[in-house]
């Protein structure tokens with residue numbers, strides 16, 4: 001294989017979007033992804049509409065999947081006090097199984113190269129990078145985009161600050177058959193120690209995905225008793241679970257989900273998606289941010305490769321600044337909302353206030369989301 005101009009570590013939404021964008025700009029791109037497609041991932045699977053115009057421009061055909069359109073948020077406290085609100089921009093439901101796969105097929109068709117291996121080593125040297133793969137193959141490239149998700153062996157290799165500390169957060173997900181969940185609604189429901197989202201996928205299944213403190217989970221022996229004894233304290237979730245049949249043989253889970261600050265550029269690698277920073281899932285905006293950050297990185301990488309007077313330092317500085325301007329406020333707001341949601345007394349107070357002021361609730365939603373991403 002010819003040496004790529006850009007090597008992308010990780011082919012999730014961020015990596016695949018950057019690959020599509022740089023390929024469209026005429027660059028030779030290689031994605032190294034450790035897992036084969038399609039596969040399920042722990043995610044709430046509600047996508048904000050802000051990504052639609054940009055994905056369309058990249059040639060991603062989501063319309064043919066007839067995806068559920070979501071325009072309403074249904075929020076409830078652990079005790080079941082509830083409120084609904086229209087989502088200003090709205091979104092759609094799609095499983096990660098289908099979403100990542102669509103982007104992969106599109107990238108393959110357009111000529112992006114893929115290697116299904118684990119990147120084990122990356123080093124910046126002589127204005128380029130040396131990459132070593134699990135097969136022991138070595139690759140050199142001028143630019144590396146890091147899109148390896150929330151926590152990876154590469155974070156350890158780079159000794160990133162957040163991996164030095166343990167995180168109490170656990171994510172659990174399963175698809176269910178349940179015919180009573182309205183297709184246009186995304187649910188966000190609290191329970192002791194965490195919260196869970198409900199939304200429809202392209203297949204008509206309901207994705208139930210929770211974020212929970214490990215402390216709260218470990219008191220129960222398994223997911224069945226956790227759902228029965230903890231999650232079901234919320235009457236809305238109790239109703240859902242008692243009328244739902246799981247579609248997976250085993251629930252999917254990931255541990256050590258860190259919401260700590262990360263740097264958008266580390267050792268000259270431009271980080272995209274969760275690798276640069278993770279917004280609290282209750283905002284339902286992580287996927288849109290992953291896609292948007294890939295666009296911002298691709299623009300800077302393209303300038304670096306094309307313009308002789310645009311240095312590597314210019315590329316890195318610009319990207320860091322763009323990342324901060326576009327996402328820092330959303331992440332901060334998400335952190336505050338999550339603190340509120342997990343504090344029962346304040347959550348009840350907040351819900352009462354929000355119930356009397358849908359304008360306030362809509363403003364909170366706006367502040368954790370972006371506007372449509374356009375070229």
Ligand SMILES: Cc1cc2nc3c(=O)[nH]c(=O)nc-3n(C[C@H](O)[C@H](O)[C@H](O)COP(=O)(O)OP(=O)(O)OC[C@H]3O[C@@H](n4cnc5c(N)ncnc54)[C@H](O)[C@@H]3O)c2cc1C
Nearest residue numbers: 010012013014034044045046119148149273274281286287
């Ligand atoms: C509980 C929970 C619920 C959520 N719900 C929502 C929601 O409803 N809506 C929303 O918009 N966002 C949601 N999010 C956030 C969303 O899931 C992420 O922001 C999104 O997955 C980011 O995509 P990514 O491409 O950055 O990472 P990923 O999709 O994780 O992709 C990273 C890829 O890198 C690969 N990789 C890692 N290391 C290596 C290596 N060394 N070599 C090769 N490949 C490697 C992995 O296999 C993986 O495919 C949620 C998150 C959580 C935790």
